[in-house]
Amino acid sequence: MPKPLTDQEKRKQISVRGLAGVENVSDLKTNFNRHLHFTLVKDRNVATKRDYYFALANTVRDHLVGRWIRTQQHYYEKDPKRVYYLSLEFYMGRTLQNTMVNLALENACDEATYQLGLDMEELQDIEEDAGLGNGGLGRLAACFLDSMASLGLAAYGYGIRYEFGIFNQKIVNGWQVEEADDWLRYGNPWEKARPEYMRPVHFYGRVEHTPEGVKWVDTQVVLALPYDTPVPGYRNNVVNTMRLWSAKAPCDFNLKDFNVGGYIQAVLDRNLAENISRVLYPNDNFFEGKELRLKQEYFVVAATLQDIVRRFKSSKFGSTEVVRVDLSTLPDKVAIQLNDTHPALAIPELMRILLDTEHQTWEKAWDIVTRTCAYTNHTVLPEALERWPIDLFQNLLPRHLEIIFEINRRHLERIANLYPGDHDRLRRMSLVEEGDQKKINMAHLCIVGSHAVNGVARIHSDIIKATLYKKKLLFYFGVRLLRGGPPQVPEQDQWHHTATLAGHVQSWTDFGIHVLPYVFLHFPQAAPGYHTAKLIIRLITAVGDIVNHDEVVGDRLKVIFLENYKVTLAEKIIPASDLSEQISTAGTEASGTGNMKFMLNGALTIGTMDGANVEMAEEAGEENLFIFGMRVDDVDAMDKNGYDAMEYYNRIPELKLAMDQIAGGYFSPDQHDLFKDIVNMLLHHDRFKVFADYEAYIKCQDKVSALYKNPKEWTKMVIHNIAGCGKFSSDRTISQYAREIWGMEPSLERIPKWFRNLKSPL
Numbered sequence: 172m173p174k175p176l177t178d179q180e181k182r183k184q185i186s187v188r189g190l191a192g193v194e195n196v197s198d199l200k201t202n203f204n205r206h207l208h209f210t211l212v213k214d215r216n217v218a219t220k221r222d223y224y225f226a227l228a229n230t231v232r233d234h235l236v237g238r239w240i241r242t243q244q245h246y247y248e249k250d251p252k253r254v255y256y257l258s259l260e261f262y263m264g265r266t267l268q269n270t271m272v273n274l275a276l277e278n279a280c281d282e283a284t285y286q287l288g289l290d291m292e293e294l295q296d297i298e299e300d301a302g303l304g305n306g307g308l309g310r311l312a313a314c315f316l317d318s319m320a321s322l323g324l325a326a327y328g329y330g331i332r333y334e335f336g337i338f339n340q341k342i343v344n345g346w347q348v349e350e351a352d353d354w355l356r357y358g359n360p361w362e363k364a365r366p367e368y369m370r371p372v373h374f375y376g377r378v379e380h381t382p383e384g385v386k387w388v389d390t391q392v393v394l395a396l397p398y399d400t401p402v403p404g405y406r407n408n409v410v411n412t413m414r415l416w417s418a419k420a421p422c423d424f425n426l427k428d429f430n431v432g433g434y435i436q437a438v439l440d441r442n443l444a445e446n447i448s449r450v451l452y453p454n455d456n457f458f459e460g461k462e463l464r465l466k467q468e469y470f471v472v473a474a475t476l477q478d479i480v481r482r483f484k485s486s487k488f489g490s491t492e493v494v495r496v497d498l499s500t501l502p503d504k505v506a507i508q509l510n511d512t513h514p515a516l517a518i519p520e521l522m523r524i525l526l527d528t529e530h531q532t533w534e535k536a537w538d539i540v541t542r543t544c545a546y547t548n549h550t551v552l553p554e555a556l557e558r559w560p561i562d563l564f565q566n567l568l569p570r571h572l573e574i575i576f577e578i579n580r581r582h583l584e585r586i587a588n589l590y591p592g593d594h595d596r597l598r599r600m601s602l603v604e605e606g607d608q609k610k611i612n613m614a615h616l617c618i619v620g621s622h623a624v625n626g627v628a629r630i631h632s633d634i635i636k637a638t639l640y641k642k643k644l645l646f647y648f649g650v651r652l653l654r655g656g657p658p659q660v661p662e663q664d665q666w667h668h669t670a671t672l673a674g675h676v677q678s679w680t681d682f683g684i685h686v687l688p689y690v691f692l693h694f695p696q697a698a699p700g701y702h703t704a705k706l707i708i709r710l711i712t713a714v715g716d717i718v719n720h721d722e723v724v725g726d727r728l729k730v731i732f733l734e735n736y737k738v739t740l741a742e743k744i745i746p747a748s749d750l751s752e753q754i755s756t757a758g759t760e761a762s763g764t765g766n767m768k769f770m771l772n773g774a775l776t777i778g779t780m781d782g783a784n785v786e787m788a789e790e791a792g793e794e795n796l797f798i799f800g801m802r803v804d805d806v807d808a809m810d811k812n813g814y815d816a817m818e819y820y821n822r823i824p825e826l827k828l829a830m831d832q833i834a835g836g837y838f839s840p841d842q843h844d845l846f847k848d849i850v851n852m853l854l855h856h857d858r859f860k861v862f863a864d865y866e867a868y869i870k871c872q873d874k875v876s877a878l879y880k881n882p883k884e885w886t887k888m889v890i891h892n893i894a895g896c897g898k899f900s901s902d903r904t905i906s907q908y909a910r911e912i913w914g915m916e917p918s919l920e921r922i923p924k925w926f927r928n929l930k931s932p933l
């Protein structure tokens with residue numbers, strides 16, 4: 172255990188001077204009270220805990236403002252290359268603690284709130300998670316913003332300000348029930364609306380080819396209103412911007428109806444336009460194909476590109492006023508990173524701007540687009556790949572469809588020249604998929620329209636190379652600790668974290684678990700329309716109901732469902748777990764991100780050779796992970812030779828017993844056939860072939876149990892894991908993206924000279 176700090180040492184730490192001025196507890200208290208009075212309009216007699224949270228958030232936010240303005244001012248002065256991270260998801264979680272950590276204000280705030288008679292942790296718990304993501308893809312975007320700021324890159328996150336983020340999950344009678352995530356209900360102290368940067372976004376209409384050029388006319392306009400959130404780097408004074416767009420109907424929306432006297436209806440219909448930013452689609456690794464989603468994708472892309480072009484063309488501040496008249500040097504100054512295919516329309520949209528507004532030739536425009544854009548692939552699962560029906564496209568974005576057809580014509584012409592007569596190749600590589608319903612393959616569009624394609628783990632890279640095609644493939648990943656700041660190394664004389672976890676779990680469940688040998692924690696979430704996933708959740712709760720009350724099992728094993736997994740809950744579970752299960756069938760999980768976080772926080776991994784597990788084993792030594800099961804080659808061979816689940820079922824008695832119990836109602840006494848669909852799926856159409864790994868998994872779990880009884884050996888493995896996890900820092904990942912994809916030089920310089928030399932803009 173580290174020695175607790177003496178009061179004197181604590182004070183010394185607290186009075187460390189902030190980089191931009193003297194920070195002390197008494198200033199913080201004064202500012203806190205000032206915000207309570209002037210911003211919240213409350214006094215201590217009537218203030219609620221939420222008021223105190225807002226007062227603290229505003230106090231901390233004040234420390235960002237000067238740094239934020241100066242950083243942006245610096246970018247205008249120095250005109251560095253900027254990187255734009257376009258993503259339909261930014262899973263940020265909470266902001267207060269991250270900001271305090273990055274600004275080195277945590278101890279001082281803790282002391283200030285303590286002196287005010289408040290408990291800072293209690294106030295932190297009031298903050299809503301910004302749940303603008305489903306999982307790994309969105310959390311990666313959030314980690315990347317953090318790292319880009321920490322590495323001093325002139326970077327921007329661009330996305331949608333969903334009014335409702337990922338749903339709140341409730342378990343009712345064992346079933347998942349979704350509740351709306353009304354995260355903005357009490358206001359968001361971290362965002363700043365920027366109506367002065369509002370942009371029009373066009374939909375529908377038709378295309379006119381005139382002698383003066385191409386015109387997209389008779390469109391419907393929706394306005395994109397930006398909200399800026401500061402993204403502070405780790406103790407380097409850099410504050411970048413995440414700009415999220417919110418949809419606003421223009422004042423003349425449904426003007427026609429106004430004229431015929433339908434004023435009330437016209438005002439009510441404004442909702443139709445504003446629905447674009449209403450809600451995040453709660454699908455992870457699944458393509459739903461709804462028109463509203465396509466609208467969201469175009470909305471963020473169209474608004475963002477206008478902003479990028481505006482910023483590229485003008486420099487507001489500084490002595491050297493840069494006003495660029497054309498976009499020919501865009502790739503030298505702008506890198507656009509597409510987080511999956513969701514913002515893929517950036518490619519035809521930038522083409523449209525260059526061709527129709529900037530009047531560039533096709534060749535010139537295409538050169539600019541492909542040198543500016545790069546694409547990150549997140550999955551090869553077919554059900555996740557975006558393939559938009561052409562009819563939908565034609566109606567919503569007619570000019571973009573024309574441009575995509577022309578991109579495809581030229582692309583296929585090139586392939587035909589390279590591989591004469593290879594018609595099958597043309598079919599495979601086309602951006603347009605033939606069939607009953609013609610579709611645009613968005614992954615193909617991204618690959619053709621980018622200068623670099625990367626995936627999220629090395630194995631995933633190899634798989635994509637084998638299944639897709641590209642000149643350049645880089646495959647890397649990375650996470651930033653959810654809490655921000657330096658890694659939390661577990662106390663090594665206390666070789667597992669059960670006690671900490673037990674405290675958390677006990678407050679959420681009926682069980683005290685700290686003395687139990689085995690506690691399985693499950694925290695899955697199902698997309699609201701995904702029947703099988705919901706049934707699997709029901710099965711987990713049903714197994715828990717039986718096992719947790721079984722007299723023979725007694726206190727030897729508990730199965731616990733933790734509802735509403737979010738960034739904030741992950742921050743509690745991950746540092747407190749002993750064993751992390753990463754057991755996807757090899758070749759199906761692109762990377763995973765939880766796996767690295769568990770590793771970094773001192774949990775050991777039981778896992779297959781899939782996603783980032785492969786490199787975790789490489790870094791920590793395979794002997795320091797519990798690796799089991801088929802490799803990708805084995806799975807491929809099984810695909811060729813056939814997989815017969817019944818063979819395993821008939822051969823392995825305990826597997827048969829488990830299946831029979833599930834199918835026969837042992838876990839669902841009130842409805843015997845409740846889980847028969849799951850068993851049918853496992854026995855007859857399981858594309859993940861999980862029975863093939865079953866025996867290896869059970870054997871490996873026995874190994875885990877044996878080793879867990881040997882604290883010394885277990886701790887040794889933990890240390891190897893923590894010592895080997897450096898590669899998985901998103902700082903490392905972003906440095907590599909910067910050098911190899913964006914042509915930028917990251918810098919960990921803690922106090923950039925420019926910051927000290929700048930005159931205050933205030």
Ligand code: D6G
Binds near residue numbers: 365482
């Ligand atoms: C952020 C920070 C603020 C800056 C604004 C606009 O809200 O200081 O003025 O962004 O920046 P640009 O969009 O002009 O870069």
